[in-house]
Amino acid sequence: MSAVKLDGKATAARIKADLATRVAALKDRGITPGLGTVLVGDDPGSQIYVAGKHRDCAEVGIASIRVDLPATATQKDVEAAIDELNSSPACTGYIVQLPLPKHLDTMALLEQMDPAKDADGLHPVNLGRLVHMVDAPLPCTPHGIVLLLQEYDVPIKGADVVVVGRGITVGRSLGLLLTRRSENATVTLCHTGTQDLAAHVRRADIVVAAAGVPELITRDMVKPGAAVLDVGVSRINGKIAGDVAPDVEEVAGFLTPNPGGVGPMTRALLLSNVVEAAERA
Numbered sequence: 001m002s003a004v005k006l007d008g009k010a011t012a013a014r015i016k017a018d019l020a021t022r023v024a025a026l027k028d029r030g031i032t033p034g035l036g037t038v039l040v041g042d043d044p045g046s047q048i049y050v051a052g053k054h055r056d057c058a059e060v061g062i063a064s065i066r067v068d069l070p071a072t073a074t075q076k077d078v079e080a081a082i083d084e085l086n087s088s089p090a091c092t093g094y095i096v097q098l099p100l101p102k103h104l105d106t107m108a109l110l111e112q113m114d115p116a117k118d119a120d121g122l123h124p125v126n127l128g129r130l131v132h133m134v135d136a137p138l139p140c141t142p143h144g145i146v147l148l149l150q151e152y153d154v155p156i157k158g159a160d161v162v163v164v165g166r167g168i169t170v171g172r173s174l175g176l177l178l179t180r181r182s183e184n185a186t187v188t189l190c191h192t193g194t195q196d197l198a199a200h201v202r203r204a205d206i207v208v209a210a211a212g213v214p215e216l217i218t219r220d221m222v223k224p225g226a227a228v229l230d231v232g233v234s235r236i237n238g239k240i241a242g243d244v245a246p247d248v249e250e251v252a253g254f255l256t257p258n259p260g261g262v263g264p265m266t267r268a269l270l271l272s273n274v275v276e277a278a279e280r281a
C-alpha cells in the first residue's frame with residue numbers, strides 16, 4: 001500500500017490564488033494589506049522563514065515591512081518595533097518571529113501586540129478567543145492542517161486524533177481547534193510526559209507529529225490507513241528531518257510530504273490572516 005500525498009504545496013497555491021483576487025478587490029477600495037515581520041538575531045533558519053514570508057506577500061500583492069534587529073536588541077528595542085507596527089497604517093498585520101533570543105520576555109512582547117494585527121493568531125487574547133470558541137485570527141499551522149485534511153476529504157468529525165507535541169504554535173492550539181463543535185474531533189494531546197506514545201498513536205485515525213524529534217513516529221506505531229501529518233522542522237546537515245519516519249508511507253492512508261506539506265500551508269494561512277484583518281478594518 002502507499003499513502004495518498006497530502007499536497008500542501010498545491011493546496012497552498014490554490015489558497016494564494018484566491019487571496020490574490022481578494023487583495024486586488026481591497027486595492028480597488030484603496031486598501032493595501034501589509035505584513036510586518038519582526039526578526040531578532042541571525043538564526044539562519046529564522047532568516048529563511050522570514051524571507052519566504054516576504055516572497056509569499058509579493059506573490060499575492062501584499063506589501064511587506066521588514067524589521068530586523070540584532071541579537072543584542074534589548075526588550076525596549078523590540079517594544080519600540082512593536083509600538084511602531086501597532087501604530088503604522090501601512091501594517092495591517094504582523095508577526096514576531098519565534099523563538100526570540102533567551103534574554104527577551106516573549107510573553108510580554110506578545111501581549112504588547114495589537115490583537116487586531118496579530119497575523120500568527122498567537123496573541124493571548126486571540127488564543128483566549130479560540131478557547132472561548134469565538135471568531136478570531138487562527139494560529140496558522142493548526143488552521144492549515146485542518147484545511148489540508150478537508151481538501152482531501154479526510155473525515156475529522158468523530159475522528160480519533162493524536163497530536164504529538166504541546167507547543168503553543170502547533171500542538172496545544174490544534175487541540176483547541178479540532179475540539180470545537182465545528183470540527184468535533186476527539187483529541188489526545190501527547191507530550192514528553194506521555195507514558196506509552198506508541199499505544200496512543202496506534203489508535204489514531206489522524207496523527208499530527210509536532211514534537212520536533214526526527215523520526216519519532218515509526219511505521220509500527222501507525223494504524224493502517226491513518227492520516228499522518230508531519231510538522232517536524234528539525235535539520236540534519238541542512239536537510240529537513242521530519243518527525244515521521246519515511247516508511248510510514250507504506251502503512252498510512254494519507255501522508256504529508258515534508259517539505260511540501262504543512263510548511264506551505266502555514267505560510268498561506270499567515271497571508272490569509274493578513275487579508276482577513278485588512279477586510280475587517
Ligand SMILES: Nc1nc(=O)c2c([nH]1)NC[C@@H]1CN(c3ccc(C(=O)N[C@@H](CCC(=O)O)C(=O)O)cc3)C=[N+]21
Pocket residue numbers: 048049052095096097098099120140233240258259260261262263264266267
Ligand atoms: N511567529 C512565528 N510564526 C511562525 O509561523 C513560525 C515561527 N514564528 N517560527 C518558526 C516556525 C516554523 N515555520 C515554518 C513555516 C513554513 C515552513 C515551510 O514552508 N517550509 C518549506 C520548506 C522550506 C525549507 O526548505 O527550508 C516546506 O515545508 O515545504 C517551515 C517552517 C513557521 N514558524
